[in-house]
Amino acid sequence: MKKGMISVLASVISILVGLLFGLLLLIVVNPAMAFPKFGELLTAGVSSLPKLAKVLYQAAPLVMTGLAVAFAFKTGLFNIGASGQYTVGAFCALACAIIFQMPWWICLIASLVAGAVWGFFPGLFKSLFNVNEVITSIMFNWIGMMAVNLLCMNLKNAAGQLVMLPTAWVSSPIKDRTAALSYANPSAMIPKMGLDRLFQSNYMNISIFIAALVAVLLWVVLNRTTFGYELKACGYNKNASIYAGINAKRNIVLSMVISGAMAGLGGGLYYLAGTADYTIQKALLPMGFNGISVALLATSNPIGTIFSALFISYIQVGGESLQPVYAKEMIDIIIAVIIYLSAFALLTKNIISKYIRTDKTNVNAEPVPPAAPVPAAETGAVDSGEVPEKTVESEGEDK
Amino acid sequence: MIVLADVISATIVFAVPLLLVAMGGMFSERSGIINIALEGIMIVGALMGCLMMRWMDAAVTSGALGSQLAMLIVTLFAGLCGIVFSVLLAFASINLKADQTIGGTALNMLAPAMAIVLTWVVQGQGQTTILIPTWSRITEANFGLTMKSQFLQNLLFKNMYLTTFIAVILFAAAVILLYKTKFGLRLRACGEHPQAADSVGINVYKMRYAGVLISGFLGGIGGIAFTLAAGSGFQSTVAGYGFLALAVMIFGNWKPWSILGASLFFALFKVIGSYASSIPFMPQFRGVEGVSTYLYPMLPYIITMILLILTSKKSRAPKAEGIPYDKGSR
Numbered sequence: 001m002k003k004g005m006i007s008v009l010a011s012v013i014s015i016l017v018g019l020l021f022g023l024l025l026l027i028v029v030n031p032a033m034a035f036p037k038f039g040e041l042l043t044a045g046v047s048s049l050p051k052l053a054k055v056l057y058q059a060a061p062l063v064m065t066g067l068a069v070a071f072a073f074k075t076g077l078f079n080i081g082a083s084g085q086y087t088v089g090a091f092c093a094l095a096c097a098i099i100f101q102m103p104w105w106i107c108l109i110a111s112l113v114a115g116a117v118w119g120f121f122p123g124l125f126k127s128l129f130n131v132n133e134v135i136t137s138i139m140f141n142w143i144g145m146m147a148v149n150l151l152c153m154n155l156k157n158a159a160g161q162l163v164m165l166p167t168a169w170v171s172s173p174i175k176d177r178t179a180a181l182s183y184a185n186p187s188a189m190i191p192k193m194g195l196d197r198l199f200q201s202n203y204m205n206i207s208i209f210i211a212a213l214v215a216v217l218l219w220v221v222l223n224r225t226t227f228g229y230e231l232k233a234c235g236y237n238k239n240a241s242i243y244a245g246i247n248a249k250r251n252i253v254l255s256m257v258i259s260g261a262m263a264g265l266g267g268g269l270y271y272l273a274g275t276a277d278y279t280i281q282k283a284l285l286p287m288g289f290n291g292i293s294v295a296l297l298a299t300s301n302p303i304g305t306i307f308s309a310l311f312i313s314y315i316q317v318g319g320e321s322l323q324p325v326y327a328k329e330m331i332d333i334i335i336a337v338i339i340y341l342s343a344f345a346l347l348t349k350n351i352i353s354k355y356i357r358t359d360k361t362n363v364n365a366e367p368v369p370p371a372a373p374v375p376a377a378e379t380g381a382v383d384s385g386e387v388p389e390k391t392v393e394s395e396g397e398d399k
Numbered sequence: 400m401i402v403l404a405d406v407i408s409a410t411i412v413f414a415v416p417l418l419l420v421a422m423g424g425m426f427s428e429r430s431g432i433i434n435i436a437l438e439g440i441m442i443v444g445a446l447m448g449c450l451m452m453r454w455m456d457a458a459v460t461s462g463a464l465g466s467q468l469a470m471l472i473v474t475l476f477a478g479l480c481g482i483v484f485s486v487l488l489a490f491a492s493i494n495l496k497a498d499q500t501i502g503g504t505a506l507n508m509l510a511p512a513m514a515i516v517l518t519w520v521v522q523g524q525g526q527t528t529i530l531i532p533t534w535s536r537i538t539e540a541n542f543g544l545t546m547k548s549q550f551l552q553n554l555l556f557k558n559m560y561l562t563t564f565i566a567v568i569l570f571a572a573a574v575i576l577l578y579k580t581k582f583g584l585r586l587r588a589c590g591e592h593p594q595a596a597d598s599v600g601i602n603v604y605k606m607r608y609a610g611v612l613i614s615g616f617l618g619g620i621g622g623i624a625f626t627l628a629a630g631s632g633f634q635s636t637v638a639g640y641g642f643l644a645l646a647v648m649i650f651g652n653w654k655p656w657s658i659l660g661a662s663l664f665f666a667l668f669k670v671i672g673s674y675a676s677s678i679p680f681m682p683q684f685r686g687v688e689g690v691s692t693y694l695y696p697m698l699p700y701i702i703t704m705i706l707l708i709l710t711s712k713k714s715r716a717p718k719a720e721g722i723p724y725d726k727g728s729r
Contacts, residue, residue: 025516029516029520078500080504125704125707125708129707129708129711129712130711130714131707131708131711132649134435134500134645135642135645135646135649135707136704136707138639138642138645138646139646139700139701139703139704140704142639142697142700143697143700143701143704146693146694146696146697147693147697149689149692149693150687150688150689150693150694153688153689153693154687154688154689282692283636284639289504289508292504293508296501324524324525326516326519327515327516327519329511329512329515329516330512330516331512332508332509332511332512333509333512333513333516335508336505336506336508336509336512337505337509339501339504339505339508340487340491340502340505340506340509342501343491343497343498343501343502343505344491344495344496344497344502
């Protein structure tokens with residue numbers, strides 16, 4: 001319980017400092033507008049129901065990519081390939097929807113499987129050939145993005161039309177994005193269950209609830225099952241877990257597969273909402289990289305990713321209100337600063353928890369025979385008098 | 400034949416940033432710090448270099464400043480800014496013992512966002528491209544020559560930039576620094592066994608700082624070299640070259656000469672990809688859309704993957720990389 005509080009505290013401090021930095025930046029760039037725009041940035045997400053709907057809509061895929069990264073972190077891997085898995089997942093969901101005219105839930109499963117496949121390769125290469133998963137997944141980001149673009153531009157139906165593009169469905173000259181689900185296959189859109197009317201926004205659907213459900217599920221797997229325990233054990237100490245009879249190679253692959261599946265499902269959730277079409281572009285999709293921020297802010301806790309995704313989504317919606325006075329990339333700077341701070345927030349957290357532990361439990365009680373007499377003598381001296389001198393000394397030694 | 404000249408000259412000009420940045424990564428990792436922030440450092444170098452070029456444009460076009468002298472200043476400035484940016488990584492990972500991958504990722508996010516914001520500030524709202532002045536390229540006019548042969552013209556002067564020569568000098572300097580000096584030996588020791596290095600009186604923190612700052616310098620110059628090579632102006636991105644350089648470094652086994660070979664190799668594949676339509680023996684895939692924009696550009700990444708797998712047995716990373724040095728631990 002205390003540990004959890006410390007994590008939350010560390011993240012909140014990072015966020016506050018990051019926002020403060022953002023404010024300073026706004027002042028430097030354009031002092032006149034800085035304060036009103038900063039106020040808008042902080043409040044835009046709750047200023048109206050449609051805005052709130054947009055926060056929730058964008059949070060759903062963020063939860064998923066955040067889970068992807070967080071799950072890999074928990075098992076000792078760094079999945080920087082969430083972007084590629086997300087893209088491939090999105091494509092398979094859209095392909096199932098547009099080409100095969102499947103209902104939405106099959107499309108979602110397709111995105112899950114596609115992401116899993118894209119996560120499988122880095123895991124396999126890591127476990128079989130010991131190739132660093134960071135490099136592999138970066139390569140697979142680019143390969144995935146380019147392959148998806150190629151497929152979107154070239155897949156043809158029986159009649160020889162480019163089936164993924166709008167041209168096959170309506171008379172439209174647009175060739176740089178996929179066909180909209182609203183005319184290609186409305187049944188593939190994630191159900192709204194009346195939420196769209198409640199929020200007065202087309203963006204609103206049940207995707208955030210699906211994402212939250214998956215997050216809870218993942219938490220259960222990690223913390224309440226033997227399987228999850230084994231995965232985490234591999235992350236903490238690979239050699240020790242091998243010694244304990246855990247198949248570490250298999251677990252690395254499985255971790256990456258699950259991680260990839262999460263990111264893939266994120267792609268499905270975002271593009272099956274029916275409000276955004278996949279645009280053929282030359283840069284990697286940022287959603288996967290934002291997942292890294294989400295995971296770090298949540299200190300890799302699956303439940304925590306729900307909240308950190310909501311936060312990131314919230315300030316991103318706020319960031320749109322910065323335009324046109326400021327570039328909306330201001331938000332990216334703020335997020336980057338927050339992540340930079342949380343990189344050593346992990347460390348400060350460790351220090352705090354270490355202090356708490358040494359306060360609570362008696363170090364001398366631990367069965368370390370050769371070391372035991374020395375601290376015992378010290379504490380004895382502290383007890384018998386000369387309190388200030390001795391404590392100062394021992395503090396100096398600690399550092 | 401003209402195509403051959405084009406391919407060779409383009410290969411060299413694209414190998415230069417890979418070489419510089421991978422060498423930078425090598426210095427950092429040999430000292431024990433994983434530098435995943437190379438992409439961000441490149442972007443900062445490219446941004447600052449381009450801003451410097453923009454700033455000196457008037458002086459050069461009016462003839463007050465020699466164009467290649469200006470380029471020398473631009474290159475050094477880019478390197479300096481790379482150093483400044485890399486201090487952020489060094490501080491987090493050495494002083495604060497933060498997770499090096501996370502710190503690097505944060506810097507990779509920070510750099511492009513900062514570049515866009517700064518570009519807006521300098522050029523005005525919505526102006527996201529910094530154009531590169533034509534005087535940045537070395538032409539035969541700089542030497543007072545006129546080329547008779549189209550082949551030689553393309554081979555030598557189509558993609559000739561000062562950064563190419565600087566890269567050659569820096570490469571030689573880096574090899575000597577790493578293998579022939581006391582400093583190089585100490586740096587490598589800190590990446591292999593920092594405790595042992597510390598026990599003989601080497602300041603591990605200082606050495607690691609040196610490693611990261613050198614990577615910042617080389618990364619910054621690599622950034623401006625990439626932007627010059629890409630040629631279409633700076634748009635707050637270096638298209639994943641920093642990450643490709645990381646792969647080159649691993650494929651080059653953290654050794655300068657192998658890295659040189661690896662960067663030429665990858666550059667060649669990249670160039671073959673972009674020149675595929677004018678190379679006679681390459682398959683053209685008629686009837687397929689997006690071959691030159693998406694299919695061939697995939698080539699360097701796939702080849703990288705295959706080669707990393709094939710050479711993984713021989714791959715040997717510095718032993719202590721990624722582990723923050725803690726004086727108290729044994």
